[in-house]
Amino acid sequence: MKQTLARALVEIDLGALQRNGAAVARRAGVPLLPMIKADAYGLGAKGALRALDVLEPWGYGVATVIEGEELRHLGVSRPIVIFTPLLEAELLRARTARLTPALGFPREIEAWLRSGGGAWHLSIDTGMSRAGIPWREIDQIAQLTALAPPEGAFTHFHSAELNDGTLGRQEALFRDAISRLPSRPRLLHADNSAAIARKGRSAWDLVRPGIFLYGVGSGSTADLQPEPVVHLRAPIVEIRNLEAGDTVSYDATLRVERAARIATLAIGYADGYPRSLSQVGSVLVGGTIAPIAGTVTMDMTMIDVTTVKCEVGDPVTLIGRSGDTVLTVERVADDASMSPYELLTGLRSRVEKTYTGP
Numbered sequence: 001m002k003q004t005l006a007r008a009l010v011e012i013d014l015g016a017l018q019r020n021g022a023a024v025a026r027r028a029g030v031p032l033l034p035m036i037k038a039d040a041y042g043l044g045a046k047g048a049l050r051a052l053d054v055l056e057p058w059g060y061g062v063a064t065v066i067e068g069e070e071l072r073h074l075g076v077s078r079p080i081v082i083f084t085p086l087l088e089a090e091l092l093r094a095r096t097a098r099l100t101p102a103l104g105f106p107r108e109i110e111a112w113l114r115s116g117g118g119a120w121h122l123s124i125d126t127g128m129s130r131a132g133i134p135w136r137e138i139d140q141i142a143q144l145t146a147l148a149p150p151e152g153a154f155t156h157f158h159s160a161e162l163n164d165g166t167l168g169r170q171e172a173l174f175r176d177a178i179s180r181l182p183s184r185p186r187l188l189h190a191d192n193s194a195a196i197a198r199k200g201r202s203a204w205d206l207v208r209p210g211i212f213l214y215g216v217g218s219g220s221t222a223d224l225q226p227e228p229v230v231h232l233r234a235p236i237v238e239i240r241n242l243e244a245g246d247t248v249s250y251d252a253t254l255r256v257e258r259a260a261r262i263a264t265l266a267i268g269y270a271d272g273y274p275r276s277l278s279q280v281g282s283v284l285v286g287g288t289i290a291p292i293a294g295t296v297t298m299d300m301t302m303i304d305v306t307t308v309k310c311e312v313g314d315p316v317t318l319i320g321r322s323g324d325t326v327l328t329v330e331r332v333a334d335d336a337s338m339s340p341y342e343l344l345t346g347l348r349s350r351v352e353k354t355y356t357g358p
């Protein structure tokens with residue numbers, strides 16, 4: 001099965017995305033609030049909606065008003081929660097698109113009420129120090145929540161993928177803060193992907209999975225493993241033979257010690273393939289691993305195929321499955337010294353997206 005690619009291409013397996021969503025929902029035992037911020041972690045919100053909406057999620061989570069408006073344009077009628085604090089100037093637009101803001105400080109809640117109000121979720125900071133009312137200051141807003149009760153309340157874990165006890169401590173702080181409100185908001189939520197994988201059945205009313213849906217697990221010891229969703233491929237566009245002493249790419253960081261065969265791929269860091277993979281990353285040619293040779297350049301990347309059978313036009317897999325072998329997002333991100341989140345959201349629009357599945 002040989003496909004011809006013009007340039008780098010990312011295949012997004014919506015069937016796998018859907019099965020990952022179903023697996024998370026089964027494990028958590030409560031409705032989903034899937035995070036499809038940043039255009040579904042760079043994979044395309046439209047495709048993600050197609051895969052996830054049949055799972056009947058409670059709603060969707062985004063980061064900005066524009067992302068929320070885009071979901072409305074795509075026909076989403078479910079609740080859409082914006083998880084990044086909004087400035088007052090954005091509230092009217094949020095309200096017009098029937099978006100649900102996450103609010104924490106009294107000033108934010110008052111501004112929302114002034115702009116006409118509507119459903120909102122109370123954001124409680126239990127250790128991220130990023131957004132939301134610090135749990136110790138919850139009494140400051142108790143009165144306001146009596147006046148305009150939030151539909152939901154949530155917190156966010158900073159280290160759910162570690163088994164270091166902080167998750168339990170953050171949950172206890174969250175519980176304590178909730179108990180100091182005049183009434184319990186109807187929808188409490190806290191679990192991200194790693195928390196769901198770690199804990200199993202959720203103690204809360206909704207769960208907020210993100211990265212797991214897109215095929216990234218939280219380590220080989222986690223009980224729940226996702227199916228790969230992302231397959232990044234690029235064609236070999238040239239092959240050359242080098243002699244001992246020849247150099248490869250900028251700064252000649254690679255000087256071959258013996259005769260070698262080097263293939264050039266039509267993908268580079270302007271496509272979002274990380275430059276930090278220079279000399280340390282690897283790719284799959286057929287089912288065979290081939291190392292990256294020299295520095296990754298803006299538009300092209302060289303690989304060493306001295307011992308690998310291949311020819312110009314062959315598709316090479318940079319992330320995902322080739323034959324029976326999978327180069328996981330986690331593995332590539334680790335080689336690149338970056339987080340899997342950063343790798344996925346870094347894939348650029350020059351990489352054509354194709355979708356398979358439901």
Ligand SMILES: *Cc1c(COP(=O)(O)O)cnc(C)c1O
Pocket residue numbers: 035083156191192193194208209210211212
């Ligand atoms: C992004 C995000 C999530 C999802 O986290 P994952 O680690 O991708 O599962 C959950 N909650 C909030 C508030 C987020 O910003």
